[in-house]
Amino acid sequence: MIALYDVCYVRLGTRDLDTAARFATEVLGLEVAERGRQSLHLRSDARAHTLFYGEGDPAAQAVGFEVRRQEELDAAGTVLEALGHAVRRGTGAECAERRVRDFLAFRDPSGNAIELAWRPEQGPGHYRGSRDAGITAFSHVGLCSTDPARDEHFWTEVCNARVSDRIGNAPLLRIGQVHHAIALFPSPRPGIQHVNHQVESGDDVMRSFYLLRERGIPVVFGPGRHPSSSARFLYFEGPDGMVFEYSCGVRLIADELLYRERQFPFANSGFCQWGAAPRIREFQ
Numbered sequence: 612m613i614a615l616y617d618v619c620y621v622r623l624g625t626r627d628l629d630t631a632a633r634f635a636t637e638v639l640g641l642e643v644a645e646r647g648r649q650s651l652h653l654r655s656d657a658r659a660h661t662l663f664y665g666e667g668d669p670a671a672q673a674v675g676f677e678v679r680r681q682e683e684l685d686a687a688g689t690v691l692e693a694l695g696h697a698v699r700r701g702t703g704a705e706c707a708e709r710r711v712r713d714f715l716a717f718r719d720p721s722g723n724a725i726e727l728a729w730r731p732e733q734g735p736g737h738y739r740g741s742r743d744a745g746i747t748a749f750s751h752v753g754l755c756s757t758d759p760a761r762d763e764h765f766w767t768e769v770c771n772a773r774v775s776d777r778i779g780n781a782p783l784l785r786i787g788q789v790h791h792a793i794a795l796f797p798s799p800r801p802g803i804q805h806v807n808h809q810v811e812s813g814d815d816v817m818r819s820f821y822l823l824r825e826r827g828i829p830v831v832f833g834p835g836r837h838p839s840s841s842a843r844f845l846y847f848e849g850p851d852g853m854v855f856e857y858s859c860g861v862r863l864i865a866d867e868l869l870y871r872e873r874q875f876p877f878a879n880s881g882f883c884q885w886g887a888a889p890r891i892r893e894f895q
């Protein structure tokens with residue numbers, strides 16, 4: 612079983628790096644860790660980076676998960692190849708760009724680019740947001756899945772994820788105590804479906820709601836509250852149509868023995884207990 616320790620970074624492609632840089636700093640509130648001619652590393656917490664934008668095809672995406680031991684990479688490669696997944700070890704330059712010592716790349720059963728990363732770096736000093744969005748950490752990703760049941764099996768049987776709740780057939784999967792690090796939503800195609808950052812308080816969610824509206828940033832769901840994680844949330848659209856989410860108050864699941872996953876309806880009420888309606892394709 613591949614022991615994922617935490618979700619550690621998201622890599623996005625963008626056709627316009629300047630626009631992405633302005634959005635990531637002035638709107639989202641991330642800190643620029645490094646800006647290259649065709650690359651942008653952004654911080655949201657103590658880590659060296661959690662969001663990377665590369666200039667090019669917006670479909671050039673990947674999600675990085677930390678593994679704690681380098682031997683896990685070899686073992687994971689063997690397991691994945693036996694299941695028919697092509698695997699590739701990162702080059703020195705690619706590891707440096709990811710601020711990791713080593714990584715293994717493969718695609719999940721839907722075709723999402725996944726990277727298993729060893730020893731992701733911590734950043735210098737505290738994260739200092741470019742605006743006070745109240746961000747405390749990069750926390751989870753939504754992934755598009757062409758077969759949520761099949762992919763749930765992959766993430767929970769080949770990897771060590773556990774189902775915290777389901778919304779219809781969409782599983783919300785934890786790898787630590789946080790309610791979920793990965794959520795799989797039905798879609799005809801693979802891809803990163805949303806990127807979540809946790810914020811300090813409900814006030815931060817509401818402050819961002821008014822700021823985004825003022826700046827004409829499309830709010831596509833919320834403010835609302837998820838019945839699954841109990842988190843209050845706000846979803847909005849960034850460059851290249853990528854959906855970002857702020858949420859606060861996500862529940863922690865500490866008792867692995869007693870906890871039982873719940874089933875919510877794939878309906879507005881399964882996504883929000885306050886009555887908000889999503890304008891997000893994968894939530895409809």
Ligand SMILES: O=C(O)c1cccc(O)c1O
Nearest residue numbers: 753794837839840841842
């Ligand atoms: O936090 C959640 O429970 C949640 C539920 C549905 C979709 C999401 O993106 C979520 O973060």
Ligand SMILES: [Fe+2]
Nearest residue numbers: 751753807856
């Ligand atoms: Fe989310």
